[in-house]
Amino acid sequence: MTIDWDNLGFDYIKTPFRYISNWKDGQWDDGKLTEDNTLHIHEGSAALHYGQQCFEGLKAYRCKDGSINLFRVDENSKRMNRSAKRLLMAEVPEDKFIQAVEEVVKANEAFIPPYGSGGTLYVRPLLVGVGEGIGVHSAPEFIFTVFCMPVGAYFKGGLTPTNFVFSDYDRAAPQGTGAIKVGGNYAASLLPGEEAKERSFSDCIYLDPATHTKIEEVGSANFFGITNDDRFITPLSPSILPSITKYSLLYLAEHKLGMEAVEEDVYIDSLEEFKEAGACGTAAVISPIGGIQTYDDFHVFYSETEVGPVTQKLYDELTGIQFGDIPAPDGWIRNIKI
Structure with a gap:
């Protein structure tokens, strides 16, 4: 895939890897990286019918020395768990959240825009209520996934009024x-x-x-x-x-x-x-x-x-x-x- 780093928009671009973990019977599994960018969920999932889902957004930044910065990722974790608590969802432990983000960033390192291009790697953690159900109550299972893509300015024109x-x-x-x-x-x-x-x-x-x-x-x-x-x-x-x-x-x-x-x-x-x-x-x-x-x-x-x-x-x-x-x-x- 050829990417014009200097002219990125804020659009979905498929990157090779994303992270997925499942919560069932009161606990999270270990989670893993996958190349499948489609979530397979039950038709009765609470996320589909009653909006039991929440998400986060953060970025990875390419530094001048080639390393990568994550900005205040712990605050994203805390905010997602506040959302989860409000929606009666399983919370994602902070260390699991940060590890998932870091794994996804490292696995898709080639898609982080170069230093000086103005682009970043946008990272989207997502928590959804899934599993068999139809009544208005919390889901019996949850999926936590993290995916990413290179992006430019959200508003066209960048830092322009x-x-x-x-x-x-x-x-x-x-x-x-x-x-x-x-x-x-x-x-x-x-x-x-x-x-x-x-x-x-x-x-x-x-x-x-x-x-x-x-x-x-x-x-x-x-x-x-x-x-x-x-x-x-x-x-x-x-x-x-x-x-x-x-x-x-x-x-x-x-x-x-x-x-x-x-x-x-x-x-x-x-x-x-x-x-x-x-x-x-x-x-x-x-x-x-x-x-x-x-x-x-x-x-x-x-x-x-x-x-x-x-x-x-x-x-x-x-x-x-x-x-x-x-x-x-x-x-x-x-x-x-x-």
Whole structure:
């Protein structure tokens, strides 16, 4: 397979190996690598009928010396287990999760984009409820699998400002599953996202489901803003997915850029308080927001064509750590040497 490393999109590309492990009768088997990229599951599987499944997303980065970095993989493990607990699924032990990710990355090392190309190896751990059943209850068996593929920028154009629009749809209920990474949240976002794209926006922005007065998420990413007095702010809500990228940026804004960095309410009628804004997440990394279409106005932040200076510094700091060019805070990086 010939891959154009400099022009990768965010699309599925079959790589040779993936990991699979089965939970049955109260325990996980040892798990193994396989070349089969098809899951074989019972027609009565709870994942198919009742959405009992959750997933994660993380990346492997090629460093200048040829080694490979995994970024905060332990946090992905913890978040998957929070999702599993909320959905009454078998939790995956952290050491098993990390071992599975490392095995898949090593086995598909040839598909990790070269250092300097801007590409990464996207890794997708997936946990699904399977086995015979039809009633509304937890599945009798579970499959944990991890697969990967090389990817480029999630939003076309990479680190280029794009525009978003408010949505009247709710992403999640106030006490629902918004804070866990369950597929149903994303299925519910397909229609509003498509409607936003039909209006030539990158995606939609969801407001809090209780009052529709506060920003929650930007499509499938978290929102952040830089205020006019240089504070880093990201929304606080029990129905927002706790993005590992977001919490990394909160740390970097405070400890590397010397900014006040907080989670607090971001009201839609206070956008003029922000000089820069962006979306962040594992897939998106950082996507600067040029402007937001509100109900009666189009608000532009720093620029519709240029990246703001603070956003650029945060991006350089984060990606520098991920690719091994900047020293990382303790525990953030697992380096794999091939």
